Amino acid sequence: QAQLVESGGGLVKPGGSLRLSCAASGFIFSDYYMTWIRQAPGKGLEWLSYISGSGRIIYYTDSIKGRFTISRDNAKNSLYLQINSLRAEDTAVYYCARDSGSGSFRFDYWGQGTLVTVSS
Amino acid sequence: QSALTQPASVSGSPGQSITISCTGTSNDIGGHNYVSWYQQHPGKAPKLIIFEVTNRPSGVSSRFSGSKSANTASLTISGLQAEDEADYYCCSYRSDNSPCAFGGGTKLTVL
Numbered sequence: 001q002a003q004l005v006e007s008g009g010g011l012v013k014p015g016g017s018l019r020l021s022c023a024a025s026g027f028i029f030s031d032y033y034m035t036w037i038r039q040a041p042g043k044g045l046e047w048l049s050y051i052s053g054s055g056r057i058i059y060y061t062d063s064i065k066g067r068f069t070i071s072r073d074n075a076k077n078s079l080y081l082q083i084n085s086l087r088a089e090d091t092a093v094y095y096c097a098r099d100s101g102s103g104s105f106r107f108d109y110w111g112q113g114t115l116v117t118v119s120s
Numbered sequence: 121q122s123a124l125t126q127p128a129s130v131s132g133s134p135g136q137s138i139t140i141s142c143t144g145t146s147n148d149i150g151g152h153n154y155v156s157w158y159q160q161h162p163g164k165a166p167k168l169i170i171f172e173v174t175n176r177p178s179g180v181s182s183r184f185s186g187s188k189s190a191n192t193a194s195l196t197i198s199g200l201q202a203e204d205e206a207d208y209y210c211c212s213y214r215s216d217n218s219p220c221a222f223g224g225g226t227k228l229t230v231l
Contacts, residue, residue, distance in 0.1 A: 036165035110165040
C-alpha cells in the first residue's frame, strides 16, 4: 500500500524560507510523477507543481514561479518543495500526491498534509 | 478565481441523485480527457473518485460516475448516502503555462 508522509511545515515570518519534505513508501517511487498541492484555510485546492519520475520534467503554476522549487531524491524515496520569500498568502496545508497517470493529473495517493503558517 | 467553475453548493436527500458540473474552456476540459474528481471530507486529504472523465479507481463505489460534454464535465452521485456529504473538486489538464487547474469546489449536503 502506497504511503506519503509530509513534514517540514510550521510557523514562519514573512520573507522566510521553508523546505517541505514528502517521504514515500510502498511503491517504486522513481516510476511516478509527483506533485504538490496546497489548500489555504477554508479555501479550495491549488495545484502548485509536478516533477517526473526522473526529475527531468518540471512544471509550476504561474503564481509561484521563481519562489518555489520542486525536487526529488529517488535514492531516498523523497520529494521536496523549497519555498522562499514566504508571504501571508502562502499560509496553507501543503499536500504531496502521487500522479499515477504520468502527468495526466490522476492523483491517487495523498499525504496527510503539512501546515505552513506565515505570520509575524 | 479558479480556472474551472463549479457550483458552490448542491444538496439532495438520501437515495436521490445529484450532479455537480465543472465548466472550463477548450484549453482544458474541452480539449482533453484528463479530467478527474476528488472527494474531501473535513480535515482529511482529498480522495480520487474519477479519473480521465469516466473511470473509477478500484474500490470507489459505482454510485459515482463522470461524464463530459464540450467544455463541461459532470460528476453524478446516485443513491445518495449520508457519508457522501463532503466537498468535491474537479481537476483538468490545461494546454497552457499552468498545466493543471482545479475547480473552486462544491459542498454537497445530504439533507
